[in-house]
Amino acid sequence: MYRSFYDRTRRQVRDLSSGASRIYLDLEVRRVHCRQCGAVKRERLEFLADNPFYTRRFAHDVGRRCRTATIKDVAEELRLDWDAVKELDKQYMRAQLKRAGTPGPRAIGIDEISIRRGHTYRIVVSDLVRHRPIWFGGQDRTEASMDQFYRFLGEKKAKRIRLAVMDMWLPFRTSTTRNAPQAAILFDKFHVVKHLGEALDAVRKHEYARVEGKKRQFIKGQKYTLLSHPQNLTGSARKNLKLLLGANKRLNTAYLLKESFAQLWDYTSEAWARKFFENWRAQLKWQRLKPYEEFAAMIERHWDGLAAYCKPENKVSLGFVEGLNNKIRVLQRRAYGLRDEEYLRLKVLSCMLPRI
Secondary structure, three states, X not given: OOOOOOEEEEEEEEEEEEOOEEEEEEEEEEEEEOOOOOOEEEOOOOOEOOOOOEEHHHHHHHHHHHOOOOHHXXXXXXXXXXXXXXXXXXXXXXXXXXXXXXOOOOEEEEEEXXXXXXXXXXXXXXXXXXXXXXXXXXXXXXXXXXXHHHHHHOHHHHOOOOEEEEOOOHHHHHHHHXXXXXXXXXXXXXXXXXXXXXXXXXXXXXXXXXXXXXXXXXXXXXXXXXXXXXXXXXXXXXHHHHHHHHHOHHHHHHHHHHXXXXXXXXXXXXXXXXXXXHHHHHOOOOOOOHHHHHHHHHHHHOHHHHHHHHOHHHOOOOHHHHHHHHHHHHHHHHOOOOOOHHHHHHHHHHOOOOOO
16 A cells, blocks of 8 residues: 555546537546555556556447447547557457457367468367357468467366368367367368368360250359358349250269268267269269269268267357358458458457447
8 A cells, every 4th residue: 555656637538428529537647656666657547448548448349349340440430549449459359258268179170261361371270169269370371380370278177179171281180189189079060061062063064065056055154053051042043043954964974963961960979971073982983073973082081070070979050160261351341451360369269248
């Protein structure tokens, strides 16, 4: 306790507005002489933000607005400087992360995002049980960058991970196998289906180049008709699909194989899943579908990561990782790109957290 102070000044601090009127608090800020270190220090007022010209509740109000609006829009609405809004938003997001606590995941999802042109990637790791991103970092998508996550998590928590969902990128798998050997590795089915869709589109392009005349009109412009789920097609799209499959036998075969492959995810027995895949691959014989043969060879090489999905304990929601990627792309597009990587990191890590 100090009975005296070194000096004092008066300061106006921006607080929450009342209707259209801006509210400022006129308060006294004192400096005291520290008896331990001999330095002169300013007293800390808990209700102030990191920027002492704003209250903490005002900073949180700015942060809540920035969840759905751009910095520019919030700055214009509240008549604040652009940089001040950004810093207040950062404080709000750090408060969200502090309240959420340190992560201790049991099931993780691993993916990468592009933050700028030139193949500049960062790794995003999510907690698939709590449905929130827990780590954003690395310099690229190499094994060394993936190792940084496990160092952040710590050896004790890394050993508690029971499931790691990822795409078929080898550095992610190698790092996870070394740092969390007890974790089952499961390849994201959305990436597998994406590869199958690319194989179907390669067949479509080959058929368009092979046929001539009027037969081409059934194939041209039907890429997304072929890739879409039949239940999502309506009206003219469904009619065009029927005409296309009736006009081109090879595309009809490729389409039916693409649709039937989805049954793989319904099996709860690895043996039956394997039998289904062998039968599916056997249907490729004599069909002259080289992209499909390459896809089947890829599945064979990565079978262990697909077979893990048959186990009941590995049945987790795999759509969260892709949904998070879409949310991140919306954040980047709304800001026309984010050059401040720390701000992007905070945005990603707090985007699924509740408001405060």
